[in-house]
Amino acid sequence: MLSATRHSGVPRQGTSAGAGGFALITALVLMGFVLLLCVTLAAFSRVEMAALTPRKSALAARENARLALMQALAELQRNAGPDRRVTARADILGDDQVAGGNAYWTGVWDASQPGQAPHWLVSGSTSNPSASPADAVIMVPADTAAGVPAVEVEKIYFERGDGTRNAFAWWVGDEGVKASLSAGRERPDNLDAEETLALAAQTPTGLDLRRLLVADAELDEQLLAGLRRLPGRGALELLQDGLGQAVSPEQARAGFHDYTPCAYGVLENAVSGGLRANLSDDAFRDGFVNDALQAFLTPVTQGEVPADLSETHLENGKPVHALRPVPTEVVLYMRVFHARSDAEVKVRYHVEVEFWNPYSVPVTFPVDDSDPTWKNRALVVYFDNMPTVKVRDVSGTGDPVEDDLNDLLPRAGEPDTAYLCSWLELARSDTEGESPPVLQPGEVYRVLSPATVQQPEGLKRTLRFKNRKLSADGTATWAVGKHTRPEDKAEIRVELDQPKGGVTIGFTAFPGPKQDYRALPPFFKITHLDYDDLDGKHKFYQGDVPFSLDVGGDYTVDQYTIAYHFKLTDDEEDLTELLGSLDPRNPVLDYDGTFTDRDGVERRVKNFVELENVYRKKLNKDLDAFDEDELFHDPVVNAHRDEDGGGLRQVVMFDVPRSEPVSVGTLRFAQIPGVPVLGIGEPAGGTYNGVFDYYFMSPLAQPGSSRRLLNPWLEPVDRHDWRGELETVGRPRADDASRLCLAGAFNLNSTSTEAWQAVLGASRLSIPVDGEGGLGGEAAGVNEALPVFYRLPFYAASVSEPAAGSEEASDPELACSLAGRTLDAGISESQLDYLSQGIVARIKARGPFLSMKDFINSGIVQEAIEEVGVMRGEELKPINDGVPELSNLYLRQGDIISGLAPFAAVRSDTFIIRACGEASDLTGGEPARAWCEAVVRRLPEQMDGSDAMSATVAGGLGRRFELVSFRWLTPSELGVTSPAPSL
Numbered sequence: 001m002l003s004a005t006r007h008s009g010v011p012r013q014g015t016s017a018g019a020g021g022f023a024l025i026t027a028l029v030l031m032g033f034v035l036l037l038c039v040t041l042a043a044f045s046r047v048e049m050a051a052l053t054p055r056k057s058a059l060a061a062r063e064n065a066r067l068a069l070m071q072a073l074a075e076l077q078r079n080a081g082p083d084r085r086v087t088a089r090a091d092i093l094g095d096d097q098v099a100g101g102n103a104y105w106t107g108v109w110d111a112s113q114p115g116q117a118p119h120w121l122v123s124g125s126t127s128n129p130s131a132s133p134a135d136a137v138i139m140v141p142a143d144t145a146a147g148v149p150a151v152e153v154e155k156i157y158f159e160r161g162d163g164t165r166n167a168f169a170w171w172v173g174d175e176g177v178k179a180s181l182s183a184g185r186e187r188p189d190n191l192d193a194e195e196t197l198a199l200a201a202q203t204p205t206g207l208d209l210r211r212l213l214v215a216d217a218e219l220d221e222q223l224l225a226g227l228r229r230l231p232g233r234g235a236l237e238l239l240q241d242g243l244g245q246a247v248s249p250e251q252a253r254a255g256f257h258d259y260t261p262c263a264y265g266v267l268e269n270a271v272s273g274g275l276r277a278n279l280s281d282d283a284f285r286d287g288f289v290n291d292a293l294q295a296f297l298t299p300v301t302q303g304e305v306p307a308d309l310s311e312t313h314l315e316n317g318k319p320v321h322a323l324r325p326v327p328t329e330v331v332l333y334m335r336v337f338h339a340r341s342d343a344e345v346k347v348r349y350h351v352e353v354e355f356w357n358p359y360s361v362p363v364t365f366p367v368d369d370s371d372p373t374w375k376n377r378a379l380v381v382y383f384d385n386m387p388t389v390k391v392r393d394v395s396g397t398g399d400p401v402e403d404d405l406n407d408l409l410p411r412a413g414e415p416d417t418a419y420l421c422s423w424l425e426l427a428r429s430d431t432e433g434e435s436p437p438v439l440q441p442g443e444v445y446r447v448l449s450p451a452t453v454q455q456p457e458g459l460k461r462t463l464r465f466k467n468r469k470l471s472a473d474g475t476a477t478w479a480v481g482k483h484t485r486p487e488d489k490a491e492i493r494v495e496l497d498q499p500k501g502g503v504t505i506g507f508t509a510f511p512g513p514k515q516d517y518r519a520l521p522p523f524f525k526i527t528h529l530d531y532d533d534l535d536g537k538h539k540f541y542q543g544d545v546p547f548s549l550d551v552g553g554d555y556t557v558d559q560y561t562i563a564y565h566f567k568l569t570d571d572e573e574d575l576t577e578l579l580g581s582l583d584p585r586n587p588v589l590d591y592d593g594t595f596t597d598r599d600g601v602e603r604r605v606k607n608f609v610e611l612e613n614v615y616r617k618k619l620n621k622d623l624d625a626f627d628e629d630e631l632f633h634d635p636v637v638n639a640h641r642d643e644d645g646g647g648l649r650q651v652v653m654f655d656v657p658r659s660e661p662v663s664v665g666t667l668r669f670a671q672i673p674g675v676p677v678l679g680i681g682e683p684a685g686g687t688y689n690g691v692f693d694y695y696f697m698s699p700l701a702q703p704g705s706s707r708r709l710l711n712p713w714l715e716p717v718d719r720h721d722w723r724g725e726l727e728t729v730g731r732p733r734a735d736d737a738s739r740l741c742l743a744g745a746f747n748l749n750s751t752s753t754e755a756w757q758a759v760l761g762a763s764r765l766s767i768p769v770d771g772e773g774g775l776g777g778e779a780a781g782v783n784e785a786l787p788v789f790y791r792l793p794f795y796a797a798s799v800s801e802p803a804a805g806s807e808e809a810s811d812p813e814l815a816c817s818l819a820g821r822t823l824d825a826g827i828s829e830s831q832l833d834y835l836s837q838g839i840v841a842r843i844k845a846r847g848p849f850l851s852m853k854d855f856i857n858s859g860i861v862q863e864a865i866e867e868v869g870v871m872r873g874e875e876l877k878p879i880n881d882g883v884p885e886l887s888n889l890y891l892r893q894g895d896i897i898s899g900l901a902p903f904a905a906v907r908s909d910t911f912i913i914r915a916c917g918e919a920s921d922l923t924g925g926e927p928a929r930a931w932c933e934a935v936v937r938r939l940p941e942q943m944d945g946s947d948a949m950s951a952t953v954a955g956g957l958g959r960r961f962e963l964v965s966f967r968w969l970t971p972s973e974l975g976v977t978s979p980a981p982s983l
Helices: 012-080 100-104 193-202 221-228 233-238 249-254 291-297 572-580 664-669 683-694 719-729 753-764 812-817 828-846 852-858 860-867 893-903
Strands: 085-089 106-110 136-140 151-154 156-159 165-174 326-339 344-356 377-384 388-393 401-404 421-425 444-449 459-462 491-497 503-509 524-529 534-539 562-568 588-590 594-596 602-604 609-615 714-716 740-743 788-790 820-822 910-919 928-942 959-969
Touching (some): 012 085, 012 165, 012 928, 012 959, 085 165, 100 151, 106 165, 136 165, 233 249, 291 664, 326 377, 326 524, 344 421, 524 562, 664 683, 664 893, 683 852, 740 928, 753 788, 753 828, 753 893, 788 893, 828 860, 860 893
Antiparallel strands (some): 136 151, 326 562, 344 459, 388 491, 491 534, 562 609, 594 602, 714 740, 788 820, 910 928, 928 959
């Protein structure tokens, strides 16, 4: 049955439907909100991922760059770590053998396998400098203004574990072929003026920067101080002189391949491996370095050197050291005559000798004080193997009488002087006559003995006439009897027959009177002088030149009838032959001998000697001797002056250290039998040019100096350890190369013309002394000073005017008395430019050179010198135009090599590594790139712990490289754009 409800309005069924709809709407709204939130979160995630991916790629790119750097360093260690490796830029193969910027690739040659191809220190599977690398990346940007192409290398691709494609690339640049900016500019502060100048004349005071500096820059103390402290390439543009100018950014960029802050080098022996020996250790000896060579290298500190008048024996390749005078001209004047006073046939004679001190130091001589009349007796000259004398009366019937000039009647009380000999006096330089006789540097001194003031009649010997016979009536012949003279008009014939073997002229120190000088060891001997036979006719007691004289004591030197003349050829025409061939220091001059000249040609000694013997029929015919036009000439006999009381004629040929030498080039002045004169540093040195590979020089300044190393191109590898060892040892040691390194090392295989210009022009940088101008003249800006090259650096430091240009150099006397040569104002820069270009062209044609010896023996520097103004630059004056060849002012290869020796090598040990890393993401977008740069240098320390002085073992890693600096490069430094964000 139906019943009614209490509630009115909507029934219960209707109320349930409305509530469900609302819930549905709410749910839909919430779901939309959640969806929106998810979408928003997804969007945020995508944005975040988009932001993180490039940073991750950039980090990966840097990791890849570091990986490339490590691979580059490993390749460098493996290929350039061992000894006997040579490095050079690829353009050494020739400009037509390289493509674009590949010219700046670094190659490593194994000197132990000369025919082997080089290893190129760049990334890529097929490194070939003649072809442009595929898929390349820039390592050094191009400099369009300077015409320098970009350096590019091939990328190496690989995939990471996440599937991303990555790449890296690397390039190793050779810093040793560049000019070092900061090196060589520090010197000890306690040197005196002469030591300072000698150091500056031996080796440059840093390299020449005129190409790098702005036009008006001055190399003043502010700029020099900045160069000494130069921390790296990036600071180059910050350098300033006192006026706030120095290097422009454009010049800094253009000089990337030509200049470096400092290239360090190991003192390696390029010939045999191992390290060079320090010749400054005076205790060091080996198969070449002996006592004599060390004596030569010991500085002359007392100002004068006693002449070594002992006998010296020569052996090829064994240095000798004996400073002695060289007789350049000798004349024996004599007359054979009859003395009416005692009816004896006598010989009266004088000897005239010209001595030359060829050294750059004064040479002193001992004297005999036993006789105040002859208090300056220092030397003795004697004649041996002289001719037989025959004298006969042509108009008579008697047999001729004959005697031997080697066995005459001696002077009374001197039985051991039965031959022709004489002491030689050397005048003392002081008026009081207290100091010993001195020959000044290069002095030519002429002595006539006996002096005409003291003994005008000369010396006397009497003929023995061992074969004389009595006449038929038993009386003595005219030769020994006063009452059997020929008629006054009788003709007397005198013949001198020269025996085989030739005449010998010997020189010894004067040991005192009454001795047999021929029995003493000579300090100089001239042998096998092949004189002609002589004969002369006289009226017995009539005519201008009678045979019989009233009193023998009336004879004077101008009345000589017989003369024997010896002379070294020394006129201007023959000067080149003499200076370039014969070594005048050799203690035996064999007229019949041969020798090898600087060009390797066998020469005969007689071609450099003039011999003359005469029999004068008339006394007004003078002998052609002691010509004033000759180079070796002293115008005033027995005096250290000229006719006007002025200076001496000086011909300085051999420099002698007056302060510590720092260049192995000093050895060119050492006397080494078998080596042509001044041959070291020239092709003539041959095998002996290996001294530049085997040795270096590192003397020490006095304790308390600001710098103990006198050689400005050396630095200790570890300063702390070095100081400790100095305190312990306190002297140079042969093995110092294990503790030192070259600072400013220059690789002679450099193909950078600008670097060579900086090296060759460095000689213009003189050091002021006490505020005054240095060797180059008055203080001047770097662009005003003239380059100067010193043949004789120690001598240069001791004289007021050491150098001259080609105008003055045309005078042979001046050219042989000065120490060095300046290039000519106005054209010196052009001459240096052509010289540098000529050297580089030859390096590209013949390089790389595997040792210093090979480089020097090639003669390319000398060829380049001679080419300037002849083959290149026809409008340009040749460097040696008008200069007597081989004189001190004639620029030679050896002059340049000697200055470079303290910092030269044929390999590099400092390198710049640039590495690039590239990383992509899975999106396929633009990859991120990163570049880094490191500078590394090789140390003396061996990787396997072996003795540093010994050669590295074959197949090993050699000597350790260390990191000098590291930095990340910005894309702008590479001239590229990169999507990688900053990190």
